[in-house]
Amino acid sequence: MTMPLLLAYRRWWCLIFAGVLLLPTLGHVLPDIPGPARPVIAPAERWWMRATERLDPFINANFGFRGVIMAANAGYARAFDSTRARPVAIGADGQLFYTGDRTMDQALGLLVRRPAMAALGETLARLQATLKPWDGRLVVMPMPNAAAIIPEKLPDWARGQMRTPTEFDLAAEDAARRGLAFVDLRPILTAAKAAGPVYRRTDTHWTQRAALIAFNAAMAAAGRPDLEIPESAAIGPLQAVPSGDLARYLGDADPRGDRDYAERDPLPKATLVPLSGLVPERPANDPFRPYAYSTGHDGPSILVIGDSFTQHYWPRLLAARTSRFGWMTHEFCRFDWGAIARFKPDIVIYGPTERSLPCKIRQGE
Template sequence: MAQTGARGIAVGRDGWLFWIGRKNELVDLYTDSPASRRLLRRWGRLVGTRVRRARALGATYVHAVVPEKLAIHADTLDKPFPSLNDPPGKRLGRLLAETEAELVDLYEPLRAARAEGPVYLKTDTHWNHRGYIAAYRALCAALGVTPAKHVLAATGETARFVFDLGGKLKPPVDETYFAHAFPRLAQRSEANALVQLRETGRVAGRGGFFVGSRAVMRNPEAADPRRIVLFGDSYVFDQGPRLTAMLAESFAEVHAIWSAEIDWAYVGAVKPDLVVYEIAERFLRRVPTDRFSVDAFAESRVRRELNPNLVERLRRLLGLR
């Protein structure tokens, strides 16, 4: 892969862009080394603990790793990359197979869908419409629910947009993509302070206002009456027809939280049937502690934004300037 002017991004054939990390973090993660094996063993122990904690609360814990784009679109790479046939998410899956953990395999469904066409956006780290449908089908199969027909029959239109990786190049590179949509039977019934702040437009275009987001979707017409608490990242929570919106068309109640940490107090209060955890493979580099309160974090983040003078006063009191 030829490195572009933007650090951490590599270019494959025909303009395909990949995140590899500014210090080759993805290479280190993918390489089967003593360090990566220790990391995955720590994840295995964490998932085992989560399975037991969820069971004690009357819920089933389900774990899903989103493969890196280069593992699925290896045919677009122009240089070798380590362990593409045995990525870290797959290696973690083998560790979890020795436990009672429920792991959703997204590799094979995405690779199967790849035979029909691209499943990731060319200039972004996220799936395109085909990838989201494949992941939704796989999750529904793992969770024992029939995919909603109106989600699978999604319609939409072709549009152009400058996505994340393309926007980091000079000049920026945009992409034509299919913006799919489906009728929404589920309705949002609740959103925390961080979601509400973003929706005011005050922090539009700024990072750092996503982790800690929480929203609740309810769907009285759903075929499955179960309640889900869903922890994940931008594959789950961001605007548009992503996994929160899709799963909310299948289940009666979905609590979506943008966090790699699990808020066990929240889970205990909601009493879900399922705790579903999604994480992008590149984020396996850090093992969470699960010491997290989503709404306390969100409210603190909003206060800091709305009261910048308070932060400045605290810095002075602490002698930080």
């Protein structure tokens, strides 16, 4: 009597096992749901040389059923408030907070870099002196971390560690001592959140409404309240928008996963003409590429020294209220000083995000 190699019921298990192994392959041809952007879309040249170095990144970004798997993984992480060592903390109501660059420590007052903050004060005093020959006006307006505006949504472990002073507090105190025009957006945005969100739930950035509130506060601090823009002229109702940068850290690419206000271009309409030679030249692929424009109508000239909180949020507002406007990155106090003299702005707004407030000090300085 001979015994079959595999009993009948085991043959079915073999087929099931083989099917499971084939699933990733089938995933390349069967429908899938959208996933986060692929960091690698094609194998590197001569990938067969050092394949683990050159081919693995492609495989990791192009496996079968990628969208389904990453969505399931993101769902699991949300269910258990897990961030898998990513620079994100999950707070109440699914609010996400950025923790990279020691941002959370800074927001809680656990990280205070006094020498770097003193360097910021010296930089701002120098900037104000640079504007004096043509009566330019400096407005200092840091953009607060979300933790400073919506602390009630922080995780319990974070709320329990909050203390003062923070670096933001030091900046405000130093500006007052030097006689600088300083806008503390913390009480302004805290009051504004009662009427609607001021920070995105899944993104490091604020909402279009908060950006407008900050713009108006800067105009008032510059002595030009006539340049403020009513909300009805610049923003529309809340609408669904794709999940933001913090959600993408967790593998979430929901096309309707967050909310923000619709954008409206306020009057007067501008005819933007690029102005060359005023702000630094950077490659087109630079994420913080400076820009300068004339608008074709009357108004002051304004130069913003900031980062992503103003770079893409303010152009339409500046275009409606200036004759010329420009933007360049602060580079942690190492911005292009020559641009100030070339542009000769009526108003300079120095507006880094709170996490970028301290100057970067080189060793030996």
